[in-house]
Amino acid sequence: MPSYKSLVDKQRTYFKSGATRSLEKRKHALNQLKAMIEEDGEELANAIFQDLHRDGHMEVGMTARAIDECLQKLEEWSAPTKLPSGGLLDPNSDQLYIVREPVGVVLIISPWNFPLITSVPLVQALAAGNTVILKPSELAQHTAEAFERVVKKRFNEELFAVVNGAVQETTDLLSERFDHIVYTGNPAVAKVIMSAAAKHLTPVTLELGGKNPTVILDDADVELAAEKIVGAKMMNCGQICINPDYVLTTSNTKPKLISAIREAFEKQGELRDNAAFARIINERHFDRLKALASKTNGKLAWKADGEEDRIGKFLPPSVYEIEADDELMKDEIFGPILPIITVDGIDQALHFIQEREKPLAAYIFSKCPEATRRFITETWSGGVCVNDLQTHAFVSNVPFGGVGNSGVGRINGKYSFDNFTHEKTVLIRGGVGKEIPLNKL
């Protein structure tokens, strides 16, 4: 049984020595990461291709942008705030500050579907002056091994280490004490992570998935909705946490939508030869999706050409017309299957969504401001995108995270940086503070 005690102890000793704290040290770590992405990005992109049969450069580019953003904003995000000392305090001799300090040793556990970008919180954790242990998913094995190789080349394990392994290794890691844990994956395992963290009162950020609804009203641009659905299902073969999981539309719009989806998919050509169409991650997930398709009581409305191939993990996209209690509505689909449920309009669509777990993303296609307003205010979700799918998750300067069953906390840029930073109130009395320069706190 592996023990990670010595690694965690080593990182904590390094952290406590103050070695990670200065802006110079943090910038140095970010520049090392930048060099890693510039020089070894190709190796990482190739590994992603081997795991998922899709281009990995987008993930490399997004990671590079996250590093650049941290380098640019580091001073602003880390700076202590001096507050006016009034009320109880003596403005002549008292100083009041918020000092931003790193939390310590951070554990990041990432999934297989976007193995590099789901690991990006490591960038902000290092930027905030912490040490990091990254546990990539064993399901994206090539990427996990490449990650370990390229990190080992540049980083001392006191500051940043990659630990590879499966459930046993993760369980052993979780028996150690961390100062923050970020887990990205499914809600069932998230409960295991949260229980382990609770033993040490460790704060967690949980980035999970769920069943994301897409409402398409009668006044919607149906061609646009179909194009967006096809774009989303093409991306990573629908294996994305913010993917449109199911559609709610009226009996009037449904036939137009199905034929527009068929046309939009046909424009993509032969999917088997299309480098933009990823493969299912492994045979277990291929079998899971096949079992779903065999258990549905829905009507197959359309299926793309191409023979299913378990060894090659190629699964052609399909669209089903289903009832609300269908097997396809039980769990997150996470693949190229799209169920459509008929509703009679916005009221029934809102009710349908309100009755279920809060999803990570909720989508609506409509030209009606009032229906859109009601969708935003009468549903609960991690984020909303109107007349588009998924794009809200790719913009910077906004929080990204779920709510309820789709997650706890948020990530992205400054929001991630703040997860890994404790805002410490400091009151200095007796005039001593005047002698301490603000930039030394």
Ligand code: NAD
């Ligand atoms: P996975 O199977 O790769 O698991 C994720 C991580 O959890 C891995 O590192 C794995 O080793 C670890 N793990 C698995 N079982 C464990 C256990 N019993 N105890 C401890 N650790 C364990 O990935 P997955 O869960 O299949 O990922 C897909 C899910 O992730 C989907 O639900 C998707 O929606 C979600 N996701 C969410 C986001 C987001 O940002 N919200 C992003 C990507 C994926």
